[in-house]
Amino acid sequence: MSSIRETSSAPGLALFAAAIVAAPFLLPDYYQSVLIVAGLFAILSMGLNLLMGYAGQISLGHAAFYGLSAYASGILTTTFHWPVPAGIAAGVVLSGVTAALIGIPTLKLKGHYLAMGTLGFGVIVYIVFNEAVALTAGPSGLTGIPRLSAFGKIFSTDREYYFVVWGTVFLLFVLARNLVRSRMGRALRAIHTSESAASVLGIDVARYKAFVFVLSAVYAGIAGALYAHFVTFISPGSFSFHASTQVVTMVVLGGMASLWGAVAGAVFLTVLPEWLRAIEDYDILVYGAILVLTMRFLPGGLAEGVERVLSALASIFRGKAKASGGEGKKP
Amino acid sequence: MKGMKLFSAALLGGALLFGGVAIASEPIKIGAIFSVTGPAAFLGEPERNTAKMLEEEINKAGGLLGRKIEVVVYDDESDPTKAVTAVDRLIKKDKVVAIIGPSTTGSTLAIASKVEEAKVPLVSCAAAIDIVLPVRKFVFKTPQSDLLAVKHIYRHAKKNGISKVAILTASDAFGSAGRKELKELAGKSEMTIVSDEVFGPKDTDMNAQLTKIKGTGAQAIICWGTNPGPAVIARNRKQLGITMPLYMSHGVASNKFIELAGKENAEGIVLPAGRLVVDEQVAANHPQKKLLTSYVKDYETRFKVPVSSFGGYSWDALSLVAQAIRAGKSAESAAIRDSLEKTKGYVGTTGEFTFTPADHNGLTEEAFVMVKITKGGWEMLK
Numbered sequence: 001m002s003s004i005r006e007t008s009s010a011p012g013l014a015l016f017a018a019a020i021v022a023a024p025f026l027l028p029d030y031y032q033s034v035l036i037v038a039g040l041f042a043i044l045s046m047g048l049n050l051l052m053g054y055a056g057q058i059s060l061g062h063a064a065f066y067g068l069s070a071y072a073s074g075i076l077t078t079t080f081h082w083p084v085p086a087g088i089a090a091g092v093v094l095s096g097v098t099a100a101l102i103g104i105p106t107l108k109l110k111g112h113y114l115a116m117g118t119l120g121f122g123v124i125v126y127i128v129f130n131e132a133v134a135l136t137a138g139p140s141g142l143t144g145i146p147r148l149s150a151f152g153k154i155f156s157t158d159r160e161y162y163f164v165v166w167g168t169v170f171l172l173f174v175l176a177r178n179l180v181r182s183r184m185g186r187a188l189r190a191i192h193t194s195e196s197a198a199s200v201l202g203i204d205v206a207r208y209k210a211f212v213f214v215l216s217a218v219y220a221g222i223a224g225a226l227y228a229h230f231v232t233f234i235s236p237g238s239f240s241f242h243a244s245t246q247v248v249t250m251v252v253l254g255g256m257a258s259l260w261g262a263v264a265g266a267v268f269l270t271v272l273p274e275w276l277r278a279i280e281d282y283d284i285l286v287y288g289a290i291l292v293l294t295m296r297f298l299p300g301g302l303a304e305g306v307e308r309v310l311s312a313l314a315s316i317f318r319g320k321a322k323a324s325g326g327e328g329k330k331p
Numbered sequence: 332m333k334g335m336k337l338f339s340a341a342l343l344g345g346a347l348l349f350g351g352v353a354i355a356s357e358p359i360k361i362g363a364i365f366s367v368t369g370p371a372a373f374l375g376e377p378e379r380n381t382a383k384m385l386e387e388e389i390n391k392a393g394g395l396l397g398r399k400i401e402v403v404v405y406d407d408e409s410d411p412t413k414a415v416t417a418v419d420r421l422i423k424k425d426k427v428v429a430i431i432g433p434s435t436t437g438s439t440l441a442i443a444s445k446v447e448e449a450k451v452p453l454v455s456c457a458a459a460i461d462i463v464l465p466v467r468k469f470v471f472k473t474p475q476s477d478l479l480a481v482k483h484i485y486r487h488a489k490k491n492g493i494s495k496v497a498i499l500t501a502s503d504a505f506g507s508a509g510r511k512e513l514k515e516l517a518g519k520s521e522m523t524i525v526s527d528e529v530f531g532p533k534d535t536d537m538n539a540q541l542t543k544i545k546g547t548g549a550q551a552i553i554c555w556g557t558n559p560g561p562a563v564i565a566r567n568r569k570q571l572g573i574t575m576p577l578y579m580s581h582g583v584a585s586n587k588f589i590e591l592a593g594k595e596n597a598e599g600i601v602l603p604a605g606r607l608v609v610d611e612q613v614a615a616n617h618p619q620k621k622l623l624t625s626y627v628k629d630y631e632t633r634f635k636v637p638v639s640s641f642g643g644y645s646w647d648a649l650s651l652v653a654q655a656i657r658a659g660k661s662a663e664s665a666a667i668r669d670s671l672e673k674t675k676g677y678v679g680t681t682g683e684f685t686f687t688p689a690d691h692n693g694l695t696e697e698a699f700v701m702v703k704i705t706k707g708g709w710e711m712l713k
Contacts (some may be wrong), residue, residue: 027425028423029423029467030419030420030422030423030424032419033419034416034419037415037416037609048387130502130503130504131529133507137505138502138504139409139502139504139506139507139509140436140437140440140461140504140508141436141437141440141441141504143440143443143461147430158419173498215542222670225353231411231412231415231441233437233441233444235411235437235504237409237410237411237437238410238411238412240689252377273413274416274420277405284368301709
């Protein structure tokens, strides 16, 4: 079942890199900001997929980590005039540390209770964004956040920012890919299947769960800080429960336990509404219908769809080879 | 498979439709971003409807500078991030010369730097003063600022012998902006805020806050928020038997509020509002009278729903842009901006607009009247 996902390696990555480089030149200019947003969601959903898809731990509060980092970096660079890279680093660290602290009590929970715990955490952080007016500027939002600048260069155009974001997506993708192929990845999948069985086999369940929770928060933190310095304005609305469910949708639609799926889900769900703008008033209906149909016919998500197409192609190819040359192996 | 085919046919059809119009008459393209769906849909829907209606009217009357206009509307789903991608599409793909909207303060602030960079004038339909303070060269707005509303309320309260008030504001962008102004202006208006309570915009019970206020010796309550919160407050106030006067903000100035709160609970509430809700009571010789009557009639016959002041914001935004194109005799972005800033005494549904380089809202206290809810209707106070 998962053979193609596992073996897609060097050529797949090279293709991915080529697609990232080529996209802004092939697509019209106005797609750049859409693709930047898609890239940010890809980082978020890759992180959540490590937690949900591989380790089987649900989080309904991921927007909190996304927002914490965005606010930390936004406030430090705007109110306290830190250099942007330092702000981003601080934001990511804050997300990671918060996840470590939150992870200790919540990861003892399982299933619905873990979902409830993370949901509660997300709501609390959202309320803090709204109420800590002196720091966050409250519901009106924080304005005047500087654009990303590093090494004396300001990434002011969307094209430059696109490469920053998708370069990050690529690096984080490789990191996650190496991780899930390692001993760690196997341990996580073992935890997903059965925590008791995993611990019987000598896997330190609590430690692995905490690690992957922190890692996925770090991913969210990176996305959050990049978001703040892209839009240059943040308000609590972008980090509400709705944003958390959006990321969960991307992971599920893309395909659980598939890193390609996480990226595909994020890009698909961000770009789709843009295509649907052409049919104005009916876009929401069609959008909903596409989601329902995808889940009905591809419960394994987009990743499963691609896999099926590939294996269908492979069997057609094999069949042809048999018919024309008779070179197919005999059983 | 069949679904896919249908879907791509629809896409293709849409693309052809848009392409076709553009080539046929080369209209002046004006972009619009409204929150047609999502939590701010109560703003975005009347705004979209109004913009489309006015587009038709302008074209029927011969368009602008001999060209037709085309209003390209995108829905930001009340999400600032979506507004950012929508504004890029308007500027880079549709190549609009000016933009009206967005509906919310968050979306407006999120795209402000984009329109400044692209040098495309934006006339926002969102309320907060932060949009035009500090002044951004290309950003204007049509709704009255909270400051003006607060002044009206305090003046009315003082006239009625009130000096101690309790404020009860929503914890969203609109509510917190109002709270800030209420606190800042209190001293100057000789008002003492004896209680400062906040409610969540989706809360369904405000008994706790109201009970607390009851015991503070306040002489009146001032509530700042948009539906449904204030409607709950009106109901709870009646249930608790609180008799001190209740002031509301212009955020609830639509029939929807009376409907949500219930006639008997809304009775006697006083608030500042644009003249749109009391168009019939506006004096016949008032400069806005003719416009208000025709807008209300056109809107209500066409959409079969009562008007709200929110649709009026978009009427003003689009007609200000149209007027700027006419006056500047140019449909170039930079010229529209310059011409907009020279707008003087332009009569809109919200009030009379006079923009200056230092004032991109251009309204005075004149834009508000105090109204009282009586028997499920609106009564203009003198």
